[in-house]
Amino acid sequence: MDIASQKSQMRTFLRRTRRNLSPEQQQDAAYRLSQVIRQHVGQQRNVKIALYHANDGEIDLSFFIEQCHKRDFELYMPVIHSFKPTLWFARYSPGSAMYSNRFGIPEPLHGEPIAPWQLNLVLLPLVGFDTAGGRLGMGGGFYDRTFAHQRRWPKKPKLFGVAHECQKVESIPVEAWDIPLAGVFTDKQAYLSRQKP
Ligand SMILES: Nc1nc2c(c(=O)[nH]1)N(C=O)[C@@H](CNc1ccc(C(=O)N[C@@H](CCC(=O)O)C(=O)O)cc1)CN2
Numbered sequence: 048m049d050i051a052s053q054k055s056q057m058r059t060f061l062r063r064t065r066r067n068l069s070p071e072q073q074q075d076a077a078y079r080l081s082q083v084i085r086q087h088v089g090q091q092r093n094v095k096i097a098l099y100h101a102n103d104g105e106i107d108l109s110f111f112i113e114q115c116h117k118r119d120f121e122l123y124m125p126v127i128h129s130f131k132p133t134l135w136f137a138r139y140s141p142g143s144a145m146y147s148n149r150f151g152i153p154e155p156l157h158g159e160p161i162a163p164w165q166l167n168l169v170l171l172p173l174v175g176f177d178t179a180g181g182r183l184g185m186g187g188g189f190y191d192r193t194f195a196h197q198r199r200w201p202k203k204p205k206l207f208g209v210a211h212e213c214q215k216v217e218s219i220p221v222e223a224w225d226i227p228l229a230g231v232f233t234d235k236q237a238y239l240s241r242q243k244p
């Protein structure tokens with residue numbers, strides 16, 4: 048079986064697995080995840096973080112968003128570009144007016160854009176991951192394209208995948224365009240990459 052078909056099968060299975068979590072399991076996971084991320088963001092100030100609005104059983108960042116709000120962190124959410132398959136990031140605060148994109152995922156309606164290299168941390172939603180740096184997204188290549196040229200940027204945000212622990216698999220093939228992650232945060236622990244991304 049070719050890599051695209053393997054990934055597609057894995058995607059179907061893992062999306063179903065996360066959608067089958069109960070509301071209690073989701074809430075518990077969201078709380079634990081916020082603690083795991085907080086340990087890694089530490090006591091820094093003026094942090095600019097891109098995160099996402101949970102959809103399709105994704106692990107929910109609302110507890111973490113609350114904590115960021117209290118600490119005056121600036122938050123941003125991905126917005127799908129109107130004619131290119133890439134993302135830009137718009138300022139978000141709890142209570143911001145939102146608009147559903149073509150996949151039904153809410154995006155900030157009036158959020159100020161930020162140049163991606165000005166972000167300090169990007170939390171990417173994952174469908175699956177392994178502990179060797181393999182990752183699986185929704186299959187649109189949106190994050191891959193958005194961060195494809197980051198080596199040429201004046202500075203780079205740290206990229207961390209975010210997922211439920213039950214989205215961890217034995218091995219996901221890494222393809223040439225896959226952007227390297229600094230690690231993955233789950234409701235159980237942080238998996239940090241060995242190689243520097
Ligand atoms: N919460 C969240 N926001 C995100 C992402 C994400 O994975 N999660 N994205 C990460 O890239 C981008 C959106 N990418 C997406 C890619 C595919 C599908 C999707 O549901 N595809 C459907 C069928 C496609 C269609 O309707 O045409 C599917 O596969 O069932 C959704 C989002 C930007 N925002």
Ligand SMILES: Nc1ncnc2c1ncn2[C@@H]1O[C@H](COP(=O)(O)OP(=O)(O)OP(=O)(O)O)[C@@H](O)[C@H]1O
Pocket residue numbers: 054182183184185186187188189190191192195222224225
């Ligand atoms: N930098 C790029 N330039 C052009 N096409 C790309 C680039 N990155 C990925 N793609 C294309 O996007 C498609 C989806 O890739 P892949 O299955 O790895 O997505 P994904 O990693 O699951 O999605 P995401 O990046 O949104 O999390 C592939 O067909 C790939 O060829």
